[in-house]
Amino acid sequence: MTNYQIITDCTCDLSKNIYEKYPLLILPMEVNLDSEVFMHTKDFQNMDAITFYNKLKNGGVSTTSQINPETFRIEFEKVLNEGKDILYIGFSSGLSGSLQSSIVAKSLLEDKYPDRKIIIVDSLAASAGQGLLVYYALLNQEQGLNIEENEKWLNDHVLNLSLWFTVDDLQFLKRGGRVSGAVAFVGTALKIKPVLHVDNEGHLVNVSKEHGRKASLHALANRLHETIIEPEKQIIFISHADALEDAEFLATKIRSTTPIKDIIFSDIGPVIGSHSGPGTIALFFFATER
Template sequence: MRDYIIVTDGTSDLAQGMIDELGIVSIPMSFEIDGKAFVHYPDGRELAPKEFYDKLKQGSKSVTSLINTETFLSVFEPIIREGKDILYVAFSSALSGTYNSSLIAKEELEEKYPKAVIKCFDSRCASAGEGLCVYTAAKRKEAGMELEELYTWLDKNILSLCHWFTVDDLFHLKRGGRVSALSAGIGTALNIKPVLHVDDEGRLIPMEKIRGRKKSINSLFEHLENTITNPQEQVIFIGHGDAIDEAEYLSGLIREKYQVKDIVINNIGPVVGSHSGPGTIALFFFGTKR
């Protein structure tokens, strides 16, 4: 069987060290703050996460863009020329047009290279949830799983990958159309911290309105308690928007109750962070249902 490479995009919010360790390819993504363009690399070389969130706190606006077909061609084609196949794990198609761009590139390259196999998988995941999907896929590849088998496994299990978020700043959700200006104003005045999740279609859905920051983070843990499966076999991912102390607090709640394999904490990058804002805490694990 031909070897294959796992490719993902910058929204998977994986640290550079993990990308290197897993032997995957992560396609950087572009964003723009106050009219200045940046590329989000996993090592933060153009704009470090702290600087990005500081800019948002100071009132700067960040605009994101999808990965276009030309970029996919430039990443995929050299891998195909090496005689390897591709499994591309994409940011949720309900949140971005990136997945659709990858399909156009796949079609073009499979026509040009008839022996090549390119599988584009719509993860219906976001941020480190997508990262956990990629991590899990890479570990299964390491264990000897072939491309077709891995694609089938992902398709069968992806709706067990749970995403629970809480945001600190309602006005970022307002900009993304998730809440109205009135709701954002009232919610801020009442110290309401919404809890959201990513549903089976890969959409970000508000689920609860909780009063107080600590209670909202505790709520993420309660959702994990209610649905987690085989915790002793799991590596759990936590993402944060410049809120490491709260991320570590959540990690502590989990470790206190469960003997998990590991907990990986990483920054929510600027592409997702542009929409979720500073102070976001996100929890990702495998459970009975999303």
């Protein structure tokens, strides 16, 4: 039976053509920008990406809130009342407490709906890396995999999902405690651009420091070329924070060295963008290892 609802949250940063094509439920998340709260939705209904990043470039300060258990309970129960099971693919537990909130909601609902399944998968990923797992889950469902088969596929492949980022402004990493104030100051002065990676525990780690923007983008392309599995069969994702030109540069570099099937671009939403800042570029693909 494929009568189950795939659910994720808006940190997945999926492109519009994907979420419009498939029966996916994407939960919104709360963003506080200069003391004004808005809900970030899949379609940027309350604030578009360009407006959001322009505000950050002009000194705006943005913080985010995880999804609470009650929100999960309400949204899950709507689906269960429709007679459907649930496959929830969540934002990395190494970066947010939202996944734990979903587990609490599951525990509150299991006794009330003993004939329904609620399966939770930790993507151990962020942005369109989480989205890439969701995309494959949707394809699996379309091809007839039942909920347990889909869960197994996701868990079997999650540590082959490779996630690489580079940021343009170190001050946002400083605010989040990823780099010290001294490192941010020196790095900014020397135009150092860090290359970051999401590890097997779903944590964001600093891997290397490149001198200049183009060097950091070349580093991302090289990581893909060295580790990608069966590139000619893969659709890879590139997400960006109001930096389409650099995303396209990265795509051109990748295509010049690696025979991939296709590339899908998407905007990094304000939940992830609040912590990485304008100009962030992120690359996602399946590889020999994370």
